[in-house]
Amino acid sequence: MRARSEPAWKPKKDLTVLNRDIPRVDGPEKVTGAAKYTHDIRLPRMVYARFWIHPYPRLNLTKVDVAPALKVKGVVYVKALKEAGEDVRYQGADAAIAVVAAETPEAAEDGLRAMIIEAEELYPPMVTAEQALDESSPKIGRGGKNVNVREERGDEEAANIALDTVDVLIEESYSLPVQHHVCLETHGSVVDYRGGDEATVYTSIQNVSGTNASAARALELDADKVNVITHHMGGGFGSKFGIGIEGSTACRIAKELGRPVHLMLTRGDEFLMGGNRSGSQQTIVGGASKDGRLVALVAKADRFGGTGGGAFAGLPYIYKVENSFFESRSIYTATDSSRAMRAPGHPQASFGMESMVDELAFAVGIDPLTFRKQNLEDPVYHRQLDRVAKEIGWDAHPNKTEPGAVDGTRQVGIGFAISQWGSRSRPGSQCEVRIEPDGRITSTTGTQDLGTGSRTYVAAIVAEEFGLEVGDVTARIGESAFPTSAGSGGSVTTGCSAPAIKDAAHNAREAFEARIAPMLDAEPGQLVWRGGEVISAQDPQKSLTWKQACAALGSEPLSAMGEWQEHLRSQGVHGAQAAKVEVDTVTGELKVLKMVFIQDCGLVLNRLAARSQVNGGQIQALSYGLLEARVHDPDLGLMLTDNLDDYKIAGVQEIPEMISIMDDDDDRLAVMGMAEANCIPGHGAIANALFNACGLRLRDLPLTADKIIMGLSDRS
Amino acid sequence: MAEPKDPAPTRDTLSRRTFLKSAGGVAAGGMLTSQLAAEPEATPLKATAGRTLAGDVTIELDLNGRKHEVTVEPRTTLLSALRHRIEPPHTGTKEVCDQGNCGACTVIVDGRPAYACMLLAVDLVGRKLRTVEGLGSVENLSPVQAAFCEHDALMCGFCTPGFVVATTACLERRPDADLATIKRELSGNLCRCGTYPFIFDAAETARAAMAPKKGGK
Numbered sequence: 001m002r003a004r005s006e007p008a009w010k011p012k013k014d015l016t017v018l019n020r021d022i023p024r025v026d027g028p029e030k031v032t033g034a035a036k037y038t039h040d041i042r043l044p045r046m047v048y049a050r051f052w053i054h055p056y057p058r059l060n061l062t063k064v065d066v067a068p069a070l071k072v073k074g075v076v077y078v079k080a081l082k083e084a085g086e087d088v089r090y091q092g093a094d095a096a097i098a099v100v101a102a103e104t105p106e107a108a109e110d111g112l113r114a115m116i117i118e119a120e121e122l123y124p125p126m127v128t129a130e131q132a133l134d135e136s137s138p139k140i141g142r143g144g145k146n147v148n149v150r151e152e153r154g155d156e157e158a159a160n161i162a163l164d165t166v167d168v169l170i171e172e173s174y175s176l177p178v179q180h181h182v183c184l185e186t187h188g189s190v191v192d193y194r195g196g197d198e199a200t201v202y203t204s205i206q207n208v209s210g211t212n213a214s215a216a217r218a219l220e221l222d223a224d225k226v227n228v229i230t231h232h233m234g235g236g237f238g239s240k241f242g243i244g245i246e247g248s249t250a251c252r253i254a255k256e257l258g259r260p261v262h263l264m265l266t267r268g269d270e271f272l273m274g275g276n277r278s279g280s281q282q283t284i285v286g287g288a289s290k291d292g293r294l295v296a297l298v299a300k301a302d303r304f305g306g307t308g309g310g311a312f313a314g315l316p317y318i319y320k321v322e323n324s325f326f327e328s329r330s331i332y333t334a335t336d337s338s339r340a341m342r343a344p345g346h347p348q349a350s351f352g353m354e355s356m357v358d359e360l361a362f363a364v365g366i367d368p369l370t371f372r373k374q375n376l377e378d379p380v381y382h383r384q385l386d387r388v389a390k391e392i393g394w395d396a397h398p399n400k401t402e403p404g405a406v407d408g409t410r411q412v413g414i415g416f417a418i419s420q421w422g423s424r425s426r427p428g429s430q431c432e433v434r435i436e437p438d439g440r441i442t443s444t445t446g447t448q449d450l451g452t453g454s455r456t457y458v459a460a461i462v463a464e465e466f467g468l469e470v471g472d473v474t475a476r477i478g479e480s481a482f483p484t485s486a487g488s489g490g491s492v493t494t495g496c497s498a499p500a501i502k503d504a505a506h507n508a509r510e511a512f513e514a515r516i517a518p519m520l521d522a523e524p525g526q527l528v529w530r531g532g533e534v535i536s537a538q539d540p541q542k543s544l545t546w547k548q549a550c551a552a553l554g555s556e557p558l559s560a561m562g563e564w565q566e567h568l569r570s571q572g573v574h575g576a577q578a579a580k581v582e583v584d585t586v587t588g589e590l591k592v593l594k595m596v597f598i599q600d601c602g603l604v605l606n607r608l609a610a611r612s613q614v615n616g617g618q619i620q621a622l623s624y625g626l627l628e629a630r631v632h633d634p635d636l637g638l639m640l641t642d643n644l645d646d647y648k649i650a651g652v653q654e655i656p657e658m659i660s661i662m663d664d665d666d667d668r669l670a671v672m673g674m675a676e677a678n679c680i681p682g683h684g685a686i687a688n689a690l691f692n693a694c695g696l697r698l699r700d701l702p703l704t705a706d707k708i709i710m711g712l713s714d715r716s
Numbered sequence: 717m718a719e720p721k722d723p724a725p726t727r728d729t730l731s732r733r734t735f736l737k738s739a740g741g742v743a744a745g746g747m748l749t750s751q752l753a754a755e756p757e758a759t760p761l762k763a764t765a766g767r768t769l770a771g772d773v774t775i776e777l778d779l780n781g782r783k784h785e786v787t788v789e790p791r792t793t794l795l796s797a798l799r800h801r802i803e804p805p806h807t808g809t810k811e812v813c814d815q816g817n818c819g820a821c822t823v824i825v826d827g828r829p830a831y832a833c834m835l836l837a838v839d840l841v842g843r844k845l846r847t848v849e850g851l852g853s854v855e856n857l858s859p860v861q862a863a864f865c866e867h868d869a870l871m872c873g874f875c876t877p878g879f880v881v882a883t884t885a886c887l888e889r890r891p892d893a894d895l896a897t898i899k900r901e902l903s904g905n906l907c908r909c910g911t912y913p914f915i916f917d918a919a920e921t922a923r924a925a926m927a928p929k930k931g932g933k
Contacts (some may be wrong), residue, residue, distance in 0.1 A: 018824070023866060024868060024870075026873070027864065028854040028857060029854055030876050030877075031848075031860075031861040031870065031873075031875030031877070031880050032808065032848060032851070032853055032854055032857065032861060033806070033807065033847070033848035033849050034808070034810070034853075039806075039811065042807070048800075062928050104796075106789065159913060181908075182908050183908065184810070184872065184874035184906075184907075184908050185810075232873060233872065234810075234874030235874065235909060237908075250902070266814070316794055351884060424789065451870075451871035451872025451873065453871070534841070611868075612871055612909075612914060615910050615913050615914065616871060616911070618910070619910030619912065620910060643812075643813065643815060644812075644813045644817035644818050644906065645815070645817045649904075649906060651907060651912075652902045652903045655916075658913045
């Protein structure tokens, strides 16, 4: 039944559940180990599958003999995915030569070791930009080229003319390495097919509603007979939109064997083929007037996305520049394709832009906070920068327009950066709210919880509508058989699904009121839902408990669907970052002391989970800035960082004091996703803080002690 | 604060390099039998014959206060035994790196934290093993588990069991641990979502909840 009135978010002051700290509803399951992830699914007669992946990127296969694996105890299935004579064109999925399935994971590993696979390695391996750009190298990229111009924006001639007029001109290059998502749960699926025409596919995926069709295709079953389940997932960060070769292979093995198949990538395979954030090399020429205006910018950015095109947000990034030209190219290598990763392209563009802005600020002698505000039109950034400056202690900091000295002591510096994210959403998501006569109430939608806390607001929005506690509502998510919900990419999840949940709750309430209003001598719409009761607005003496009201439904549950409603969501996130660091000018040790980030996002549904997301974004940026880099041996072609020992991510000891602020001056009474802006500016702010501390400008991430000590010795 | 003296090398006292060396040694057959012989309680091995072990052997593990018969191979790690061999499977202990880098598989062995991926199941006969499942339940959370929920010290939750176990092992051994001690004890665990700040808050709340009650009140 359709609503007689439009659903609307209550003003913040009237909310009793939302916009507060809500402990997540699946917390108890996750802290006790009861939560079942795809990795944890155990089924009768299940077999474990593993890929044989060649570590070298470019090969001509000369021998592929998988038969010996079948003699290994416990091995039940082997299949060559490529034959002798075929080529391997790039590192990762294309280098999966064979697959084995066995009764135990150990037996599957034995099976891999028994296979005989030989190949001629093609040289050069084409794993670096230098190899791709070398004229004599083979052409391996898209369209038979190693370089593609992807984007041109602005008037290069006009920008160059403007550059001639500036008071200060700086030309520098900035680079960022390839970053991995490092989802702690690797990619993979557990396919429950035991014959017949139906299957259940458990998979670690951030796109549950959009996956049953591809799983069904791989299983050669009808899409409506395949249920895709992701009740819990161990991170996605943009890398888990499709079931991939690992999912489709698991489906095919299950179909052939008629047995459930568990195929999760090993950690090493995950680094080789699980996706990445493209690296970037940028050359930026920037010019400013001596009163601190950004006059002109000419920027050229290369994206290193392996066989993929990579992502780059464009320059200038956010700041207003009077004349600008921007060109971006994709440089192809024979490595795993880049994928979407939390704010694709933005952390790269932000680092180049924020470094250049900072360099120009100090060059003209204006403090970097004032300089930024002078070149930002949106007042939101002014108030946000002022707030983080206050929290980080900028007023009392000595190095406003000159960096600290290299004098053999530990020096402290402060840096700033800003970010933006669209958080757009689109129609299509749906939700069902169902109230049972015994008082049970469920909120059901196909969305997924990557760790963001979406499951909690699936319940909390409904609890708010009926004056219940969050724990009174059961959230059911993560199945493709549930009402459709959008894939989680680009911070669209909240903007897509929350309006549908709100609409379903609203429709359920109106339908419920039509049923029970007569019992309270009231009109529908004249009831107040509060504290587990429904009360007549005219006569507060007349009320029913929730249980009494539900019992009045008789024998049939009440069910209402909700759809995405444009007016319940908004878009456009702004963020500002400050970072304070300490650098030891003798050893080069860099320690981040404090990070402060503020962002807006309209109506915050769950302040606790939102702060968690902001902490997490800042920490991922810190990690990218200080530690992370995919490294290849350019001659051997091997990835040297295919494990968590060599590929470092931030751990306990790197974590500074962190302040994560929701910008409550944002008065938009509508929802939007918020998990992207906060991972964009952190590394740029840290690099700026390093300069502010000791005058060393590092333009190549990560900011490791060896680069710092070399840079300091060059200066002195 | 002085470190307590421990008879067995563990994460606290062992450098990564010596740990890897000793784990590598254990994997070799000869050392395996001699180590088992040195364990006074390591007798329930049914398939033990001669000097080496091969194939399936049935052992008894003392897990979360209950005896579990489990059939393993000599090379089976505790992590694999927990996740793939024991019935019902104990999948709360997560596999993330399988080589001692990340702490997602942290368990408690005789009161001390250890990486289950770096231990062989056959070495653990007679040892008291505790996993995240043994600390509390959804209906009856342990103080550490309750504090993690209260402070949102988890996001995707995949590192969470390891952090819960490591925090528990820390606070049980060092009820007065300050934040620096807590951080050192948790340094062997990695999180990708970025839950660290709230884990620190949760650990401090749990410490207060677990503190022995003093005086009559």
